[in-house]
Amino acid sequence: MKEEVKVFAPATVANVSCGFDVLGFCLSPIGDTVIVRKKEQPGVVITKIVGQDLPLDTKKNVAGVAAEALLEDLQSNQGFEIEIHKGIKAGSGIGSSAASSAGAVFGINALLGNPYTRNELIKFAMKGEELASGTPHADNVSPALLGGFTIVRCGKGPDVISIPTPPDLYATIIHPKIELKTADARSVLKKNIPLDKAIQQWGNLAALVSGLFKADYELIGRSLVDVIIEPERAGLIPQFDAVKLAAKNAGGLGSGISGSGPSIYTLSKGKENAENVRTAIAEVFAPLQIEFDTYVSKINTQGVAIID
Amino acid sequence: MKEEVKVFAPATVANVSCGFDVLGFCLSPIGDTVIVRKKEQPGVVITKIVGQDLPLDTKKNVAGVAAEALLEDLQSNQGFEIEIHKGIKAGSGIGSSAASSAGAVFGINALLGNPYTRNELIKFAMKGEELASGTPHADNVSPALLGGFTIVRCGKGPDVISIPTPPDLYATIIHPKIELKTADARSVLKKNIPLDKAIQQWGNLAALVSGLFKADYELIGRSLVDVIIEPERAGLIPQFDAVKLAAKNAGGLGSGISGSGPSIYTLSKGKENAENVRTAIAEVFAPLQIEFDTYVSKINTQGVAIID
Numbered sequence: 005m006k007e008e009v010k011v012f013a014p015a016t017v018a019n020v021s022c023g024f025d026v027l028g029f030c031l032s033p034i035g036d037t038v039i040v041r042k043k044e045q046p047g048v049v050i051t052k053i054v055g056q057d058l059p060l061d062t063k064k065n066v067a068g069v070a071a072e073a074l075l076e077d078l079q080s081n082q083g084f085e086i087e088i089h090k091g092i093k094a095g096s097g098i099g100s101s102a103a104s105s106a107g108a109v110f111g112i113n114a115l116l117g118n119p120y121t122r123n124e125l126i127k128f129a130m131k132g133e134e135l136a137s138g139t140p141h142a143d144n145v146s147p148a149l150l151g152g153f154t155i156v157r158c159g160k161g162p163d164v165i166s167i168p169t170p171p172d173l174y175a176t177i178i179h180p181k182i183e184l185k186t187a188d189a190r191s192v193l194k195k196n197i198p199l200d201k202a203i204q205q206w207g208n209l210a211a212l213v214s215g216l217f218k219a220d221y222e223l224i225g226r227s228l229v230d231v232i233i234e235p236e237r238a239g240l241i242p243q244f245d246a247v248k249l250a251a252k253n254a255g256g257l258g259s260g261i262s263g264s265g266p267s268i269y270t271l272s273k274g275k276e277n278a279e280n281v282r283t284a285i286a287e288v289f290a291p292l293q294i295e296f297d298t299y300v301s302k303i304n305t306q307g308v309a310i311i312d
Numbered sequence: 313m314k315e316e317v318k319v320f321a322p323a324t325v326a327n328v329s330c331g332f333d334v335l336g337f338c339l340s341p342i343g344d345t346v347i348v349r350k351k352e353q354p355g356v357v358i359t360k361i362v363g364q365d366l367p368l369d370t371k372k373n374v375a376g377v378a379a380e381a382l383l384e385d386l387q388s389n390q391g392f393e394i395e396i397h398k399g400i401k402a403g404s405g406i407g408s409s410a411a412s413s414a415g416a417v418f419g420i421n422a423l424l425g426n427p428y429t430r431n432e433l434i435k436f437a438m439k440g441e442e443l444a445s446g447t448p449h450a451d452n453v454s455p456a457l458l459g460g461f462t463i464v465r466c467g468k469g470p471d472v473i474s475i476p477t478p479p480d481l482y483a484t485i486i487h488p489k490i491e492l493k494t495a496d497a498r499s500v501l502k503k504n505i506p507l508d509k510a511i512q513q514w515g516n517l518a519a520l521v522s523g524l525f526k527a528d529y530e531l532i533g534r535s536l537v538d539v540i541i542e543p544e545r546a547g548l549i550p551q552f553d554a555v556k557l558a559a560k561n562a563g564g565l566g567s568g569i570s571g572s573g574p575s576i577y578t579l580s581k582g583k584e585n586a587e588n589v590r591t592a593i594a595e596v597f598a599p600l601q602i603e604f605d606t607y608v609s610k611i612n613t614q615g616v617a618i619i620d
Binding site for chain 1: 330331332333334335463464465466471473475501502503504505506507508510511512513514515516517518519521522525531534535540
């Protein structure tokens with residue numbers, strides 16, 4: 005059996021418009037690289053973090069907490085070293101903590117001969133999310149582990165359903181480098197919402213899920229509407245409405261806030277549209293005094309993967 | 313071209329649990345029979361209604377209003393006689409008005425050489441629903457016209473999406489013959505709902521739609537949960553909780569209020585389970601002083617159809 009694996013742990017988009025807290029998808033071009041290696045003594049040690057200033061203390065690191073949850077469940081005394089090369093910035097809204105957590109548990113599981121399925125790893129990776137945000141949510145770790153689009157249903161434990169990815173679906177991401185705390189993004193949400201808006205929202209989500217199953221790009225586009233969360237949060241992200249409009253005019257199917265922001269995602273049919281969207285939204289941001297990154301990604305249907 | 317058609321216009325279930333106001337499906341065994349016949353003079357005349365005391369005045373009859381909407385849109389001077397044999401009781405919660413409206417427009421469309429698709433007929437049949445309930449909702453007329461399961465998205469005009477029907481899916485209906493006014497069923501609903509419940513609801517609906525696409529009966533069963541409307545309305549229907557429990561114990565996947573009640577639907581995998589559910593829920597109602605009907609139906613994937 006191998007002694008060491010190198011894992012690519014991809015970025016993800018959660019809170020996909022009308023699918024707030026439920027629907028997420030997996031990206032290709034950026035992610036963390038997590039190297040997991042067996043060690044003689046029991047326990048988990050984070051030996052190195054490259055690219056970000058994050059705690060090495062296992063109990064304070066999302067990957068460490070997730071790794072320990074797996075080993076505890078398995079009652080394994082095997083020890084592991086974890087090395088994390090951060091490709092995703094914390095606080096960007098594209099699943100930075102989820103990637104590290106997913107990468108760690110996936111790597112350990114591989115080195116142990118895969119006692120758990122990818123779906124079973126979700127509950128361990130969620131422990132990392134709990135450390136990062138206070139709630140053990142599954143909406144980023146699920147697409148990170150399973151790839152493609154995932155639905156998280158509330159149930160006893162996470163009930164995660166994979167849904168098919170239309171073959172020609174691309175995402176464009178813009179990450180404006182501003183700080184937007186998840187707590188602030190949460191504080192603008194109202195505890196109660198109008199029933200009629202909620203019905204619109206779940207009608208749109210039902211239609212969006214159908215569009216993904218049918219690979220009906222038009223239907224995906226017209227269903228990517230969030231009448232509840234986005235109106236409250238859009239004001240926290242500079243140029244949100246302008247980005248959305250530019251993306252639409254450049255051929256995008258629809259846009260929304262990625263996670264709790266500040267990143268904005270756009271879905272497009274085909275790479276050319278996705279690249280045109282990238283150009284158009286970069287032009288919206290170019291005149292501002294805000295640094296930003298952009299990415300174009302085919303939807304990553306594989307999820308976290310061993311690369312070495 | 314034919315001068316007369318006889319149309320079977322099926323009953324339907326709307327407000328399918330977490331799909332309140334959005335998701336509906338079509339039944340087989342009961343429905344209205346609508347006979348449509350060309351006449352020399354322009355205009356629409358309801359010549360006969362059998363089985364129910366409903367207005368013959370075209371302007372006050374859902375089928376008449378729907379028929380006139382179609383002819384006005386087409387700017388046709390062709391006249392029609394409509395004869396309605398009611399197989400569905402008004403106020404039963406299984407789409408009585410929708411069946412008559414759908415049957416009338418489908419029959420007229422057929423006699424005119426099908427200028428409209430089934431999907432295009434929805435907007436005319438909705439005019440009948442507007443007369444019946446005050447709002448032009450599409451959630452019963454859509455499955456009546458298209459068959460199977462349908463999603464109605466709020467958009468400019470009705471945006472109706474057909475979704476596949478798992479091959480082995482059956483419905484059991486119990487119709488307790490009590491009067492339950494739609495207005496009363498509406499008045500118990502709160503205008504504002506908690507965001508966390510709404511998220512549960514749309515997570516369940518997304519999962520339910522996925523279950524229908526995947527023909528995953530287990531997933532359908534565990535997603536048939538309504539945390540918003542059903543808790544408010546269940547008290548209006550005698551023995552609702554007992555019926556639900558009996559249906560589950562008899563092998564049903566899940567139950568809910570059909571339309572705004574008082575009928576209750578249960579979905580089951582296979583005819584045997586559906587029949588067992590029928591027996592079990594009939595036993596719940598048998599000791600009460602309430603008359604009731606029960607039906608078992610394969611999901612009707614065809615919708616309204618010419619039978620003669």
